[in-house]
Amino acid sequence: MIPFNFPNPLLEGLPDYKEIRELHEALRYDPLEGVDVESLSIMERYSLLNGEKVLLYPTGKSLMAALTWHGMFRIGLQNRNPMIAANRKRYFELIDPNTLLKTIKAPSAGISVNLLMGPTGTGKSTIVNRFCATLPQVIIHDRNDGALWQQHSQLVYLRADLPHDGSRRGLLENILLSMDEALGTSYAIRLPKQHKGVTNLCLATIRTLISHHTGIIFLDEAQLRNLVQNSQASVMQTFLMEFANSGIPLVFSGNERAFDWLTSSQDITRITITETAHFHPIGVLDEEDWEVEWQLLCDRGIMKFYVLPQPIVDFSGCSQMLYKCSGGIARLALTLWCLAQKKCLSNKLSENCSICPEDIYKIYLGKSFTLSRPLADGFRYKSASTLAEFPDVDVDFYQLHWQGTPPADYQINAAAHLSAPNEQVTQSAHTDRGMSELAKLKAHQTRQKNKQKRLEQSRVGLSDEDMRKSGHIQHNIDQLAKLRSEVEDK
Secondary structure, X not given: OOOOOOOOHHHOOOOOOOOHHHHHHHHOEOOOOOOOHHHOOHHHHHHHHHOOOOOEOXXXXXXXXXXXXXXXXXXXXXXXXOOOHHHHHHHHHXXXXXXOOOOOOOOOOOOOEEEEEOOOOOOHHHHHHHHHHOOOOEEEEXXXXXXXXXXXXXXXEEEEEOOOOOOHHHHHHHHHHHHHHHHOOOHHHHHHHHOOOHHHHHHHHHHHHHHOOOOEEEEEEEOHHHHOOOOOHHHHHHHHHHHHHHOOOEEEEEOHHHHOOOOOHHXXXXXXXXXXXXXXXXXXXXXXXXXXXXXXXXXXXXXXXXXXXXXXXOHHHHHHHHHHHHOOOHHHHHHHHHHHHHHHHHHHOOOOOOOOHHHHHHHHHOHHHOOOHHHHHHHHOOOHHHHOOOOOOOHHHHHHHHHOOOOHHHHHHHHHHHHOOOOOOOOHHHHHHHHHHXXXXXXXXXXXXHHHHHHHHHXXXXXXXXXXXXXXXXXXXXHHHHHHHHHHHO
């Protein structure tokens, strides 16, 4: 193994935490830090309560997930250190477009994959957002003769969503567009033109990611619908396992049931090589330290997002009420907390406005929480029959833990869903959700087309020598040839 102190340009400019508390502090985020809440106008208070909120006081679960990714990330870059001759040789072999490869083999031994899964609203995206926020996304390296670089764009991390249609091409488009947005390149335009077949485009995309020494990739929005209940599911699953061979650390994030396809021992042992980060609603598995987890999540996190003029009435009572009404689900607790504050502001419209447990309970019983209430109640009361109406909740798992037997009726329903993924659902609520997904898909496609147009426009007038036009791989190869020529001349 290469010593940790061996020079490695890929690690320059990246945080190197020596203590766990350093990472914990870097992850912590309070959107009201530095805000003089007392001086806020009522409209400013409403804006804060209605706006998008990213707040986090790391729990033990989220901190362990971040520690796992930090280790995967740094060791992955250490194993690809371009100052090592063998690594350089393998690197240039992989990015050489003249090399015909039927599959991508890792530039270093072993694979590095992590699963981040759990019911919706349990904080998966929040911890990924905060982990990425601790890193620069791109590092531009100047000439380095030891690494054989004239210039090098290192992609520190990449986030991309698995597509709604579950297709490989949709995923590749998302990856390439995310790369272009970060690097200022035009891969999303050029590579599909050069590689018409999906399989060839897969290899070209992975080759490009390797060329930028991509540090870690987060693939989000893994769902039952796009990874299991889909006509292309089998092909996508095979591709994801091949992607794991690239040597780039991967984190698959999504719903619990999105990973129902992991039944083969070969796949399971490879994809669970690191400890799975399973984000359950707090307390539903009767963990020994669940009260501490809730205190960290709610008391030091969620309830710190408070914009009312007067102090909280019965802080402990509010925390307990939030737990009962949310079922231990972070997003639902935050929703209840913000709605209760908005209700107080609208009812009292005075500077003597505060909040108490009863305010939270009224929101829980209100119309705006109607659709979320069964989900919260299912986990609060540990009721598998209540949760069974949500096909993306792993009811079998929770029922087995709570009562020792999985629900027979749910097994039948799950089998029906798997055998007829395109079957229309007649219930109005489910129909509404289906229409919403269709609207999301159309909006997603429109955004992708607009991004491509902007990228094409931005490349007009660039010279053929410009790296943004010629591409990073070709640039590296050209510069390698130039460096070799300089060495021979000397």
